[in-house]
Amino acid sequence: MKIIRDIFISILFLTGFSVKAEEAHLYTWVDQDDVPFIQYYIDKYGAEPKTSVFEDEDEAFAKLRAGYSADVYGPCSYEIPRWRDAGLIQPIDVSKLEHWEKIPDSLRNMPGVYDDKGQVWFIPHLFGNTSVIVNTKLAPEYAGDNNSWDILWDPKYKGRIGVLAGAVDTIPLVAAHIGVNAYNMTDDEWEQVKVKLRELVVQARLITNVTGELESAMAQGEVVAVEAWNDSYNNLIWDEEFTDPVEYMQPKNQKIFSWVCGFALSSVAGKEAPIEKAYALIDSGLSVGAAQFLIEDWGYAPANADGFGVASEEALELIIVDTSDVDAWLANTIFQEVMPNLDKIVEEWELIRAGVD
């Protein structure tokens, strides 16, 4: 009998816990649950929201489809169509967001935010770029105005370049380099891109999603150039032991890519915690404090343009973005979108990566 009583008490205890937890739940990228991103929520409700993290969106997507859920998710814009079609998210009422108006027009109107019916599905939170970082001490011929993505295929640097493993990053970049628009390509064009990808795999020393690996390979001189996001550039500049000059390529006749990550509202938001709390969670990420933290600690640009006004000059110089006119600057880059037929492309890219296609 004593055992039954104990079990009963522990059940009460456990359920008591879950009843008490009426805070909204954020499921986002690793580290995007750092305190500055949820401070606004804590100030407003006097309690911390629940958080959990994913390594990448594919992991998150698989987990959510298997039944996991939260109130607010933190995917990047190109994921939105798939998540919407799988019924994982719901439209967002932007009038409930305090910081919506602070987001520049170009971000509010980017692909993925609105659907055909004018409903909002995605709130931009931060953005950055995808291009190539080059060590100009080891490859001086690519310095300054001579910078070009050609370095990735330069036979001279065979086995000394690094590439991002993500299809959403690498395939549009390789396609753009040979003048193909990956977001609208014919089968013939895809075949041409595949030829370039195969060459790239042979050239590459490492192909990884772990940006730290690319950075340390750069820092050790193992590679001379890597395809990377702009935060890797910041990390290399900040690295005190690494003194070689590096540049983040912005080739003359080639637009570089911009990715935008943000928030989506779960289709089950409002069921466990009040929906206002879910909106407050989105507002937390968009707060000026979070924006400043993004610029100064992460080297990413915040969607809340007020952040540029409070961040240090030094940090602003490193984030690549021209903060005097964000709209104009973004217009000169290509937003990373979802490629039609992505699943097929991903599979073929993985086989090319394994050297068997």
Place this chain on the structure above:
Amino acid sequence: MQKTLENIFSTSSETFKAYRLLTPSILLLIIVFAFPILFLITYSFWTQDYVTIDTTLTLENYKTVINKSSYHILIKRSLTISSLTTIVTVLLAYPMAYFVAFVVKERKLLWLIILTIPFWTSYLLRVFAWKLILGYNGVINGSLSNLGIIESPLSFLLYNPFAVFVTLAHAWSAFAILPIYVSLEKIDRSLLEAAADLGDNAFKRFCRITFPLSFPGVLAASLIIFIPTTGDYITPKLVGGSEGIMVANLIQIMFGKANNWPLGSSIAVITMIIVTLSVILFVLISRWLVSKIK
């Protein structure tokens, strides 16, 4: 019939006792092993288009796998790497196990504990350790360039099948040592004495007594290493580079990035079948070989 059932269910029956004792493990096996496998097999007969799963039963996925040579290459590569790993690990483990079983007279337990020291850290850490050893500025390259043997770091150490093979061989060594040790330890020493009395030299004694009697251990060790290493994915992912990617990486991609669970399931099922067949073949061949030795 009635009689047999009564026998089984009477509480004193040995069979009933055995099943009663086994119940927890059987239940656990059904829940965490049989169900997922059934699930996987079912999935392999479905198809997926974007976010919808079509539950009409079809052989489409199997046809895709059978007709696509890229998959065959990956499966072959996995089998080659894991076979090599198995052979080398067992060859390296055997003398160590032999040493502990026959040469060490005192504190055997201490020796066994020492042999398992690499296992006190996680698998992932052991893989990372190899990354540091084989890396561009790693232990090997660092030492060689300090000794003035090489001018620039050797890049062929890491990110290839060789690195996968070395890492796996080290990571699984204790799994080989322990079963071989147990089978060697059990060997009746008087058999060896008798053979010596009858004029067999050390080599003959090993071939005709020690090795055949320790064979179950070798077999167990080989299977314990071969089966999991064929499906390993974290080692190829971390140290494999492009040429070292194995079939498990492809399966993982299918369940993640490529978003095609049914195709992933059928690749997994086919891999399981191939591994099972290889194991059966291996067991048959090695039994035949041992009977020849005897």
